[in-house]
Amino acid sequence: MMILVGTRDSNVKNGTILNEKCPKCNEENTLHFSIYRRYTHLTLIPLFPVGKLVVINCSHCKETFDYEDLSENIQLKLRNEKVDTTLWMFSGSIFLVAFIAFSINNYFDKKDETSILIKNPIEGDVYNLKFSNGYYSNMRIDKVTKDSVYTTHNNFDAYMPYEIDDLDKPENFSDQKVNYSRRDILKLYQEDKIIKIIRKSKKLSFSN
Numbered sequence: 001m002m003i004l005v006g007t008r009d010s011n012v013k014n015g016t017i018l019n020e021k022c023p024k025c026n027e028e029n030t031l032h033f034s035i036y037r038r039y040t041h042l043t044l045i046p047l048f049p050v051g052k053l054v055v056i057n058c059s060h061c062k063e064t065f066d067y068e069d070l071s072e073n074i075q076l077k078l079r080n081e082k083v084d085t086t087l088w089m090f091s092g093s094i095f096l097v098a099f100i101a102f103s104i105n106n107y108f109d110k111k112d113e114t115s116i117l118i119k120n121p122i123e124g125d126v127y128n129l130k131f132s133n134g135y136y137s138n139m140r141i142d143k144v145t146k147d148s149v150y151t152t153h154n155n156f157d158a159y160m161p162y163e164i165d166d167l168d169k170p171e172n173f174s175d176q177k178v179n180y181s182r183r184d185i186l187k188l189y190q191e192d193k194i195i196k197i198i199r200k201s202k203k204l205s206f207s208n
């Protein structure tokens with residue numbers, strides 16, 4: 001996807017400046033203004049407003065004026081025009097913030113869940129692993145006793161953490177049986193070598 005960054009102007013208010021004369025033709029109540037809000041966008045999704053733009057012209061002599069060309073009185077009247085900052089100009093930012101908050105929350109939820117599950121391994125759990133050589137894989141818990149955890153390691157490795165879940169197929173676990181003490185398992189978790197636990201069994205189990 002191509003990402004476009006840019007600014008756009010949105011017309012937010014139009015009106016007439018009352019009781020003021022045109023600096024050129026001196027007619028009264030002929031000055032019309034249009035206020036634009038400039039906002040940045042990311043592929044046309046508005047991120048946030050960045051400024052205001054005012055266009056003034058006279059309906060009588062058709063002259064167009066810059067804000068700076070006008071008398072202080074007229075400038076003041078223009079400044080007092082209330083322009084709402086419409087929420088949609090922030091829609092991209094709101095979405096981004098919500099998305100980031102969701103991701104962070106999700107990350108901590110998962111971390112929290114793992115820290116609870118690690119204390120009570122049960123048959124069928126799949127532990128995602130990070131090896132010291134930089135590869136990833138997982139292991140299945142086959143049996144748990146009072147002080148040991150019997151596992152089968154996956155026959156395959158992954159290069160990226162998000163690929164680990166794809167390795168979780170029954171045929172990938174064959175003969176790499178590895179036994180750990182419960183203390184070893186906790187140690188692996190504390191050393192960040194066990195990075196995620198997938199509990200398949202929905203049965204509640206209690207450790208004592």
Ligand SMILES: [Zn+2]
Pocket residue numbers: 022023024025026027030058059060061062063
């Ligand atoms: Zn005029």
